[in-house]
Amino acid sequence: MCGINGFNFKDLGLIKQMMSLTSSRGPDNQDFFESEDFTVGHNRLSIIDPEKRSNQPYYFKNFVLSFNGEIYNYIEIKNSLISKGYSFDTSSDTEVIIKLFDLNGINSFKELSGIFSISIYDLKLKKLYLVRDIVGVKPLYYHFDFKTKKFIFSSLINSILINLKSKQLNYDALNSYSNFNRNDYRETFFKNIYKVLPGELIEVYDKNYKRTKILNFNFNLDKNEMELTDDISKNFSNQFLSDVPVALSLSGGYDSNIILQELLKNKGTNFTNYSVTFKNSNKFSEDHDVAKKISNHYGVKFNSIEVSSKDFKDNAEKIVDIVEEPTGNQNSISNIILSNNVSEKVLFSGDGGDEVFTGYNRYRSIYILSLFIKFNFFKDKNFKFKNKNINRLNIKNSRDLYLSFSEQNIFNNAKNVYKNFKLIMDKDLDQIFNHTLNLDNYPNLSNAMFHDLDTWVPNDILIRNDKIYANKGIEARVPFLDKNIIEDYLMLKDFKKYGLFFKSKNILIKNYQNLNKLILKKKMGFNSPFAGWLREEIYDFGKEILSKYYYDSSDIINFGFCQKLIEKHKKEYCDPYLIWNLISLQIFLRKHKF
Structure with a gap:
């Protein structure tokens, strides 16, 4: 780096x-x-x-x-x-x-x-x-x-x-x-x-x-999924090459624990595990507790990094300085606190495992929808369903499927808080897609996953992690996003990805059965108690930032609706991720006087 x-x-x-x-x-x-x-x-x-x-x-x-x-x-x-x-x-x-x-x-x-x-x-x-x-x-x-x-x-x-x-x-x-x-x-x-x-x-x-x-993926459509352990050992060992000490961001899930297994083979216990815990929040610290237990089991040095609501307030402006643009992912605060405490020059993380090996619930939904389409349920019908998930049966191409499951559907009030909001449509994706610009337009699971790899992965996960850790002189490495692993496993047949019982990460589970007793049965993902803190500890902070008194960007943001949104969230769960999205944007707009 x-x-x-x-x-x-x-x-x-x-x-x-x-x-x-x-x-x-x-x-x-x-x-x-x-x-x-x-x-x-x-x-x-x-x-x-x-x-x-x-x-x-x-x-x-x-x-x-x-x-x-x-x-x-x-x-x-x-x-x-x-x-x-x-x-x-x-x-x-x-x-x-x-x-x-x-x-x-x-x-x-x-x-x-x-x-x-x-x-x-x-x-x-x-x-x-x-x-x-x-x-x-x-x-x-x-x-x-x-x-x-x-x-x-x-x-x-x-x-x-x-x-x-x-x-x-x-x-x-x-x-x-x-x-x-x-x-x-x-x-x-x-x-x-x-x-x-x-x-x-x-x-x-x-x-x-x-x-x-100049660089394009060359996918293997006939890969034997049971070769995964050998492929991971070979490709990950190349990524572990380093003449300086290394560390691992360890959670309670499969991805980082597979990296842990390979590190143990290559480096013994000569590395350090780090895991984030959240102050006064047992629910969101379960991942950390499992990671600590696993580290002790293998005799690997373990460091707990605590994140508090105060860290969100203290680092909200700093994170925009480091990433250089608004960052809508509130996990960026956990990343910056972790980066402040890592002493090694190389940090491995499990990022990419969910995207390559079906770790998200939306991927299972897409697979089930594809089965409905494949077996001609509602054939020759043009039903309109009130339920959004069922109505997706009418989707005819991968671009519309991508948009239907994209972050557009997480924010319920974007058009109310953003003045001049314009919904991005299929035709706009020609200016967005890179690797998937000329992708076969069939609405299947592999295409949807490839679209994520083309957009969300580089423009959120990777850019955020690189800049945050690089700011502290740390190189963030992501073994699961190895080109060879992606080419061999991203386009596997859908049935192989989920198996008979619709299991997320079915291929990882089949190949690493020895991990089943150690890791969390239901992985939560790298989340934080931000939504809860927004109701109490950082409620006033959110209200202050999203006001013209902090910075008048009222030509872009509807502050009246923002205030109502925060007040509503205090009473009932309501668009907390959109609120963080707006907080980060408002900080960015003030910094550059836009």
Whole structure:
């Protein structure tokens, strides 16, 4: 995990300023390359080969490399390069990337398995290459000024913002946030600052640039699901490579406990488990209690991290500063408290297990609906049902199915609190989808899961976790989102995913039966008592933030309805996730005076 910055002109003061803003991402070393045509800066977090010889920017022949992330198959690639006559001066994955690029050019990116944002500058061609990993674990942003022809890129939005003459709010991003609790568009909340999309290559040359989708999933449709334990052992062991201490965010569920089993095989008990507990809330601390019991069972060091209602108030503004945009996921507060207490440089989490192995109730609902459709229940009928779940039988394509089960259906009052609210429809998804843009439109479970992997995973889970932990010099790794695991298991037949008894995570349960006695029988997910605290401890805080006295954004937010919503929630459960969504947005709007 590192910070990378650069632009297609010369400005020593600017690159130093940008590196200062990304310094928390790479506190171990910083350096830059400068020519008349391009400037590249790097902040390094040393994980593989922490010696000075592997510092970046890294040079080989006419190439200059600055990259953020880890290449999990670098040893295999290195051995192949040695057989072709290449020699190596380091034991890092950095040197492997640049020499593979020397051999195969942009096709080399297709050979990399890992989490990365890479920049390579070719001194001869005066050409810059930027590429982001296929899942989107590592962030990368860019800005291009069509008048001056200046191209700027960075791991962080703030490093680009300092180059803009003025800031403008992107209302498309705002609308996505009001629909989905995140921004799924390419353009960030700031006009003219864009994401490099997962799997995308950008080539910058002759004062211009072009984008190409270069990394695509190649799904295995005939995988034997009983090979999962071997596949996990092989792929996870590659992710465990590290020359520094590592840790695990452990819960009471299958995902993180499978990672625990593999860590025990690879590292013995030489790592630390962390788990979050909530002050005065036994209900939401059950996960923590199971994690503690499991850690004691295996003799692994265990650290309890307590989160209180005060932490929500104290960190609500800080989390917007760190993530750089509104974050509608209230678990971000738990993440930031955890990040403050982790002392290791690498933290593994079970994120991605639910998305790849059917961990959500909505996936089971989609599977059952698909069975109704498959066996022609209500054939040739056009019933309209009052019950939303039953009425989904009329859905004819995967896009409408995705929207029907999306976060649009969590918020009951979005159109009342957001002025100029616009419902995102099927036709709008052409500007949102990346990997799934041209997906077969049949409304089945695998397509719905792939849509989540294309939107929610990179634009909420991954971006939030990366920035929060990187802010403390910690690399967050997500083994279940390994490209090979996704390609082999995401598109398995639905029956294999659920089995005869409609079990969530059926494949994991079948392959890891030894865990059944240890973990929680019913996993709650990484939730918090925020909804309850909003009625008592942070009620006044919510009322204060969602008022024009905190910041007058009444052209965007209906404060009168917001106040009624909070008051109603105090009496009965009512849209607490929407309330947090609005709190985070209001903080963001005030910070940037939008």
